Amino acid sequence: DAMVIQNPRYQVTQFGKPVTLSCSQTLNHNVMYWYQQKSSQAPKLLFHYYDKDFNNEADTPDNFQSRRPNTSFCFLDIRSPGLGDAAMYLCATSRVRFDRDSQQYFGPGTRLTVT
Amino acid sequence: AQSVTQPDIHITVSEGASLELRCNYSYGATPYLFWYVQSPGQGLQLLLKYFSGDTLVQGIKGFEAEFKRSQSSFNLRKPSVHWSDAAEYFCAVGVYYGGATNKLIFGTGTLLAVQP
Numbered sequence: 001d002a003m004v005i006q007n008p009r010y011q012v013t014q015f016g017k018p019v020t021l022s023c024s025q026t027l028n029h030n031v032m033y034w035y036q037q038k039s040s041q042a043p044k045l046l047f048h049y050y051d052k053d054f055n056n057e058a059d060t061p062d063n064f065q066s067r068r069p070n071t072s073f074c075f076l077d078i079r080s081p082g083l084g085d086a087a088m089y090l091c092a093t094s095r096v097r098f099d100r101d102s103q104q105y106f107g108p109g110t111r112l113t114v115t
Numbered sequence: 116a117q118s119v120t121q122p123d124i125h126i127t128v129s130e131g132a133s134l135e136l137r138c139n140y141s142y143g144a145t146p147y148l149f150w151y152v153q154s155p156g157q158g159l160q161l162l163l164k165y166f167s168g169d170t171l172v173q174g175i176k177g178f179e180a181e182f183k184r185s186q187s188s189f190n191l192r193k194p195s196v197h198w199s200d201a202a203e204y205f206c207a208v209g210v211y212y213g214g215a216t217n218k219l220i221f222g223t224g225t226l227l228a229v230q231p
């Protein structure tokens with residue numbers, strides 16, 4: 001089945017130690033998104049790619065970076081994780097913009113713990 | 116600014132009872148509206164979506180939602196709740212980003228508990 005895959009599902013890192021989260025998709029969608037979801041909060045968009053065009057949200061900290069080497073893969077890099085970065089990180093994809101036949105498909109998420 | 120409000124943080128219903136989860140949005144243009152469900156430790160699954168046309172939208176798992184433009188609402192309903200419906204429910208509005216992309220703005224979610 002076509003899907004959005006996130007690895008690892010659980011990641012523990014140390015304060016200040018760089019960490020990379022991975023997302024892959026078999027949907028061949030143009031757009032890939034990264035959301036941060038803290039406990040009991042709504043998912044918050046960090047950035048997205050439309051093909052290779054990177055779009056950062058205005059309030060996304062510089063500590064968060066992303067790479068999209070090809071259509072299928074997208075990475076979230078946290079350069080110096082702080083305790084406040086502990087969260088669920090959700091990857092999503094969409095074909096293009098919203099229409100009746102399009103939607104965002106979410107992966108299962110990566111739970112990041114910072115010690 | 117675009118926003119979504121879910122007034123109920125936590126709701127408990129008995130199994131077999133009816134359910135209504137409230138959602139209000141603020142968006143200047145024609146809204147694209149969504150309901151997602153999230154089980155513990157899982158990603159989000161789309162229940163239903165509204166783009167235009169019929170204001171009563173049917174979704175998966177027996178859920179439906181009604182768009183009311185005059186009230187800026189998109190409430191989710193289910194006539195008879197099952198224990199497996201216990202989860203967190205998020206309402207979202209789709210915002211046209213420009214170009215060919217879009218983004219979702221989520222409400223803060225409603226946590227549903229189901230009593231036997």
